[in-house]
Amino acid sequence: MSSAKKKQPAAAQSGLTMADLAKLAGVSKITVSRALGESPLVTLETRERIQALARKHGYKLNVSARNLRLRRSHTVAVIVEMRPSSGRTMWDPYPLSLLGGISQELTSAGYSVLLTTRHDAANAAVQAADGLILLGQGVHQDAVKLYDRMGLPMVVWGAESAQDSHIVVGSDNRHSGVSVAERFLSIGRRHPVFIGNSDHPEMAQRLHGFVDELAGHGIKPLLLQRVDWTLESGVDAVRSLASRKVHFDAIFACSDLLAMGAIRALVELGLSVPNDVSVVGYDDTPHGASFLPPLSTVRQNWQEGGVLLARKVLALIDGQPVASQMLPTSLIVRAT
Amino acid sequence: MSSAKKKQPAAAQSGLTMADLAKLAGVSKITVSRALGESPLVTLETRERIQALARKHGYKLNVSARNLRLRRSHTVAVIVEMRPSSGRTMWDPYPLSLLGGISQELTSAGYSVLLTTRHDAANAAVQAADGLILLGQGVHQDAVKLYDRMGLPMVVWGAESAQDSHIVVGSDNRHSGVSVAERFLSIGRRHPVFIGNSDHPEMAQRLHGFVDELAGHGIKPLLLQRVDWTLESGVDAVRSLASRKVHFDAIFACSDLLAMGAIRALVELGLSVPNDVSVVGYDDTPHGASFLPPLSTVRQNWQEGGVLLARKVLALIDGQPVASQMLPTSLIVRAT
């Protein structure tokens, strides 16, 4: 692809400019500009006349020209952090409902969504963006700092951390942990296990909430550190518990897949879910809902998160004061 | 959000232009432009000197200015068709690995990816794009025509159809159907069932391949029309077969979820998979792989599809001749 021969310099487009419209309407181009911009400086009558003319001739604003003049791009870059090891996860459903919300909110505000992966973020177009949204699980501090140096309004999806200065939007992971703990306590569970990766900021928050709430009742859960959140990893986790002859009666897994793997392993061991062991997953994936038995889980509202991310960047771009915000999650109690 | 007060007109940026660099280097701005553009018109020495200077001062190209002058946006708009009824599906993993491939290829060619949903495609920024990529299952003809009218180089993901003129990239759905039929025949199955939506172009192709291959052996499969491709729908499909006392020994389902639902219903009915009934799904989702029993399925290479889509638009933009192309799929035989 390096030696592409250019034969045609791309489509000619409609080629109609404001100057052309001005000539057609018998006014100056600045009047056209104002008319199309709904400026009250122009009579309602001429405004409508010019707008009709523009529609009729299929006039299209030249965004580059406007952006050049206004010194802004009307664009927000969305940078998706790809985890180097398991690149696959990036395109899992999770961050993508976020994208849906972001796209919806930004375009309805007249902004464009520029999609990039971390690798391409040095791109000139990204640097020209009016704002930045960072997505991806467990965004690391150094990466955030890198983008921060670009001096653009920036909002990050993830877990809030005391030491960083940037705006964060995310699910209230801590509260999720508390909710699950409360649930376990309310049904009389006394030996809970947490499966997840405590190095992952969001999961760490869940763990903290979980641990703190249980501590209030004199219970200390067992932490099963698992880097992957796959079904196999869940199976493996429970097997390791069994082989260590650990006694437990509840599992809080950091993903639905982990939870389903755990349940599978429990069944293999002859244990009953939820009679012997309660299990709660995370993310409310469609598979979890139709799992047998239907999985109890914590749901985050990704779509709304995306909308919120977008609103915050827009506010930042406008120079308004903005604060981090954590979205409530909901515990969905099904059969497990 | 309608009455946003603008306090600060956005970040000031580095504010360094080519003219500034020119002054610093003691040359004219056009020389700077050429130097940064690797033009051979400029001595290697001055070229490197200017590039070093640019790096040192953190010069950033103003994309809008360049785009204005060059009359192109170096942007490809990706329009994701959202199915009106079940908006959720849009953000399922499927089209999104496509996005990954597209993003990778376009940005490495110096293009930006502008993400929009169908609803926002009237956006000025979209119309300014150099090219269009249409994603979404079962893109309808009228929608395609709508975008076609924009006169931009366009590539569509989906099934190839004789009557339309635009470039299509997709998986070889027809061949998938043939492969599954061959598989069923090779293991002695004589009463196959197809579960899917024949109104969906891609699924229709799978059905055609399936039917045609079987016809060569005097076998006519049963078509079970199902609009949704959820687990429940799969369960329901098999139950309806049972209630109608249909005899069958193989199922080709158009999604892994459908297949898993079918298997669940089969097990409920006391049938053994794969002894009594063989089942093949579609998409090779992670859940299918760790399903019990591990699901046989057809895998499409989404990532590569994305790369291909991107390459085709770029070629079109360059004015090169481009043809539609179907990517090979692979039948993954696991336990079912």
Add this chain to the structure above:
DNA sequence: CGGGCGAATGATATCGATATCAAGATATCG
């Protein structure tokens, strides 16, 4: 030695929209 040729660089115009300031048209008021 002078004409001509090629290499390196520069001056200027241009892409299309908008901000600024100026000017014409109309209205208001003493």
Add this chain to the structure above:
DNA sequence: CGATATCTTGATATCGATATCATTCGCCCG
């Protein structure tokens, strides 16, 4: 009735990069 305020419109400069044509300089060769 004339002067000033108000409304509407326009001329010009500007955003930052690049295409085009011109220019300068050094060098080769008849």
